[in-house]
Amino acid sequence: MHSDSEEEGQGSTSNANGPSPKKKRKINGVVVVNGANGRALSNGTSNDIKLHRTQLPIWTGKAALVSAVKNNDTVVVLGETGSGKTTQLPQFLHEAGLTRDGIIAVTQPRRVAAISLAARVALEQGTPLGQLVGYNVRFDEHTTRNTRIKFCTDGMLVRELLIDSDLDRYSVVVVDEAHERTLRTDMLLGSLKRIQRERKTGEKRDRDGKKMKPLKVVVMSATLDAERFSAFFNRCPVLYISGRQHPVQICHSKTPVEDFQDAALRTFLQLHLDHPPGDVLVFLPGQDDIESLAKSIRAYIPQVPPSQQKVLVLPLYGALPPEQQKKIFDPPPAGTRKVVLATNIAETSITIPGIRYVIDTGLCKERSYHTRHGGSGLDELLVKPISKSSAQQRSGRAGREAPGTCFRLYTEQSYNQLTNAPTPEIQRCDLNSAILDLKCLGEDPMEFAYMDRPLDDSIRGSLITLYALQALDSQGRLTRLGRRLASFPLEPALSLVVLSSQSRACTAEILDIVSLLTCTAKLFIDNADTREAAADARKKFQHRDGDHLTLLNIFRSFEDVLSSNLSAASSQANGGPAHTGSRRAAREWCKAHFLNEKALNEATTIRTQLRGNCEREKIDWKVSCGDDAEPVLRCLLDGLFRKSAIKAPDGTYRQIGMQQVLKIHPSSSLVDRKPPTIIFDELLITSAVYARGVSAVHSSWLIDTPLLNSNARGNTTAPYTNGHT
Numbered sequence: 001m002h003s004d005s006e007e008e009g010q011g012s013t014s015n016a017n018g019p020s021p022k023k024k025r026k027i028n029g030v031v032v033v034n035g036a037n038g039r040a041l042s043n044g045t046s047n048d049i050k051l052h053r054t055q056l057p058i059w060t061g062k063a064a065l066v067s068a069v070k071n072n073d074t075v076v077v078l079g080e081t082g083s084g085k086t087t088q089l090p091q092f093l094h095e096a097g098l099t100r101d102g103i104i105a106v107t108q109p110r111r112v113a114a115i116s117l118a119a120r121v122a123l124e125q126g127t128p129l130g131q132l133v134g135y136n137v138r139f140d141e142h143t144t145r146n147t148r149i150k151f152c153t154d155g156m157l158v159r160e161l162l163i164d165s166d167l168d169r170y171s172v173v174v175v176d177e178a179h180e181r182t183l184r185t186d187m188l189l190g191s192l193k194r195i196q197r198e199r200k201t202g203e204k205r206d207r208d209g210k211k212m213k214p215l216k217v218v219v220m221s222a223t224l225d226a227e228r229f230s231a232f233f234n235r236c237p238v239l240y241i242s243g244r245q246h247p248v249q250i251c252h253s254k255t256p257v258e259d260f261q262d263a264a265l266r267t268f269l270q271l272h273l274d275h276p277p278g279d280v281l282v283f284l285p286g287q288d289d290i291e292s293l294a295k296s297i298r299a300y301i302p303q304v305p306p307s308q309q310k311v312l313v314l315p316l317y318g319a320l321p322p323e324q325q326k327k328i329f330d331p332p333p334a335g336t337r338k339v340v341l342a343t344n345i346a347e348t349s350i351t352i353p354g355i356r357y358v359i360d361t362g363l364c365k366e367r368s369y370h371t372r373h374g375g376s377g378l379d380e381l382l383v384k385p386i387s388k389s390s391a392q393q394r395s396g397r398a399g400r401e402a403p404g405t406c407f408r409l410y411t412e413q414s415y416n417q418l419t420n421a422p423t424p425e426i427q428r429c430d431l432n433s434a435i436l437d438l439k440c441l442g443e444d445p446m447e448f449a450y451m452d453r454p455l456d457d458s459i460r461g462s463l464i465t466l467y468a469l470q471a472l473d474s475q476g477r478l479t480r481l482g483r484r485l486a487s488f489p490l491e492p493a494l495s496l497v498v499l500s501s502q503s504r505a506c507t508a509e510i511l512d513i514v515s516l517l518t519c520t521a522k523l524f525i526d527n528a529d530t531r532e533a534a535a536d537a538r539k540k541f542q543h544r545d546g547d548h549l550t551l552l553n554i555f556r557s558f559e560d561v562l563s564s565n566l567s568a569a570s571s572q573a574n575g576g577p578a579h580t581g582s583r584r585a586a587r588e589w590c591k592a593h594f595l596n597e598k599a600l601n602e603a604t605t606i607r608t609q610l611r612g613n614c615e616r617e618k619i620d621w622k623v624s625c626g627d628d629a630e631p632v633l634r635c636l637l638d639g640l641f642r643k644s645a646i647k648a649p650d651g652t653y654r655q656i657g658m659q660q661v662l663k664i665h666p667s668s669s670l671v672d673r674k675p676p677t678i679i680f681d682e683l684l685i686t687s688a689v690y691a692r693g694v695s696a697v698h699s700s701w702l703i704d705t706p707l708l709n710s711n712a713r714g715n716t717t718a719p720y721t722n723g724h725t
């Protein structure tokens with residue numbers, strides 16, 4: 001099946017893709033830390049844990065690392081996967097007294113990593129999670145006043161910046177997995193540079209007027225482009241931790257793979273039958289691929305010899321509710337092989353106990369945004385080959401606790417042709433929210449310290465959108481409305497929908513709709529075989545004005561099922577635990593209507609948070625417009641006016657302000673009715689450009705939208721082009 005086997009080795013020899021040790025020493029201010037190799041960790045006693053810590057490659061470099069951080073504002077730390085960077089460095093700094101004046105924040109691109117790392121480090125420190133060591137991710141925070149090491153998503157730290165622009169509670173910020181270059185990581189890097197300067201020069205004072213303590217920054221990754229990060233932070237020192245804990249044998253496909261699903265299935269079955277015990281982690285591009293491979297594995301397993309039929313298949317993707325995600329960390333029943341089917345959310349930082357084998361399809365899903373005319377709302381999720389750094393991270397997951405093997409379902413030649421690192425997200429995503437956050441931080445988005453600057457067209461497009469949303473005034477200054485919009489954990493356009501629900505007296509309806517629009521899990525779970533049955537079952541929810549009000553009907557019917565089966569109705573009204581019987585009824589109801597219960601539960605959680613946001617903004621979220629659809633549609637139009645379109649004589653639509661030609665997606669309830677004017681949630685390119693999530697609005701309502709008003713004034717672009725083009 002596979003050949004071209006090579007080993008990504010142990011000890012201080014670097015792997016084929018990394019720089020040679022000699023070259024490493026040449027880099028500006030470099031300190032080379034040589035690591036030792038370790039034995040597998042048992043998860044058990046404190047002695048085991050102490051022993052494990054001392055055996056990690058990073059351990060011998062402890063003193064050098066601590067002194068480098070003490071003596072420099074910023075250091076870049078580069079080390080192989082599993083060398084101990086993420087779990088140990090924060091503990092070293094804490095033990096060396098760097099938390100006396102503030103907290104250490106350790107940022108992660110993904111919430112699952114932040115939560116599991118906090119749990120691990122709390123265990124290593126021998127304290128309950130949430131005390132000395134805690135975490136903060138969207139919709140979930142476990143910290144106390146005593147927390148000194150806080151794992152958080154990069155997005156949460158950016159949100160904290162909006163409240164405390166100097167991060168004065170923090171003494172050190174560790175930006176982990178910086179090579180992933182998420183939008184929030186890049187925003188953080190630029191902001192941290194500013195904060196360091198302001199704290200150092202005394203430009204900003206603390207609440208008592210005293211000069212603030214310097215902020216230390218540590219930028220970490222296994223694979224990042226160290227010199228670029230060093231150059232960005234004024235040529236700061238780079239520290240290398242050489243050595244990984246356990247070797248990983250790499251096997252490439254001999255020939256190119258045509259069908260990655262089929263290849264992943266075969267590879268899994270073959271290794272399951274031929275290889276010694278050990279759990280398996282398979283990397284796939286998306287949720288659909290995961291569900292389909294899970295189905296195939298479950299279908300094939302009954303055909304293998306009975307002694308080998310014990311296989312536990314566990315999915316892992318972003319939209320999966322946290323309690324389901326956590327299951328991957330549990331040991332499987334005795335004699336069972338666990339196989340985790342994951343997207344790239346399992347690629348960095350996390351250690352899934354038991355994993356000895358990785359199967360890497362070499363593919364991921366990447367979002368890219370069309371910047372034309374300031375963003376037509378055309379967001380594409382494309383399956384793309386991963387980068388070399390992702391491939392290395394993926395293989396690294398096999399050698400966390402013991403030697404492992406990684407089967408790459410692509411040839412060595414294909415591997416060599418991969419790009420070194422992914423394109424920074426800031427250069428391929430919608431920037432509206434990021435630019436609004438920068439404005440709230442008092443930054444000029446055209447002058448911000450980007451590591452990689454987005455296209456000027458993208459920045460300008462977002463400025464125009466924010467102006468049209470009235471988040472900025474004609475001078476490009478942040479308005480009071482803009483600051484309010486930024487206080488919601490939503491896209492600015494949806495924040496505006498929520499805010500305008502106050503004056504239109506329909507906040508209850510709008511929060512239900514926006515919560516469902518925001519949740520990550522898919523609501524509709526039909527496939528080609530069940531599409532007709534699903535459409536029939538859901539017909540009763542259809543609203544004549546379109547998909548948004550249909551969503552509202554679905555959410556409300558779901559809640560009716562829950563509450564009519566609740567023995568204690570009050571517990572549910574508070575968002576408290578629902579009765580098991582009502583849960584069961586809700587599950588069956590969802591199944592009968594081909595709806596994803598997870599999505600509805602997620603929307604319920606989001607709504608609870610949004611209600612909290614409304615309370616802080618003094619908006620009464622209980623106010624309802626009853627059965628009147630008009631206020632709801634008008635609110636949606638207030639925020640989504642850039643996603644409105646008018647019917648052309650040929651039955652297609654023209655997006656207002658962009659002239660984008662589009663059609664209504666077949667999944668919409670309005671596909672046959674084709675009303676004269678529509679709003680939509682997103683555009684999708686397949687054989688044509690389709691609008692999805694469509695509602696009918698009155699053409700006359702468009703007159704009131706900021707888009708037409710500002711166009712009429714002829715000045716949508718004027719304030720931002722001067723001096724910036």
Ligand SMILES: Nc1ncnc2c1ncn2[C@@H]1O[C@H](COP(=O)(O)OP(=O)(O)OP(=O)(O)O)[C@@H](O)[C@H]1O
Pocket residue numbers: 041043056079080081082083084085086087088116117120221222245348349350351353396399400401
């Ligand atoms: N949750 C966990 N359960 C068991 N062992 C763990 C856990 N987290 C970390 N470890 C152990 O600690 C080692 C070091 O993990 P750590 O995350 O610090 O490495 P790293 O250098 O940051 O790697 P990466 O860049 O891949 O995240 C792992 O290889 C593993 O042996």
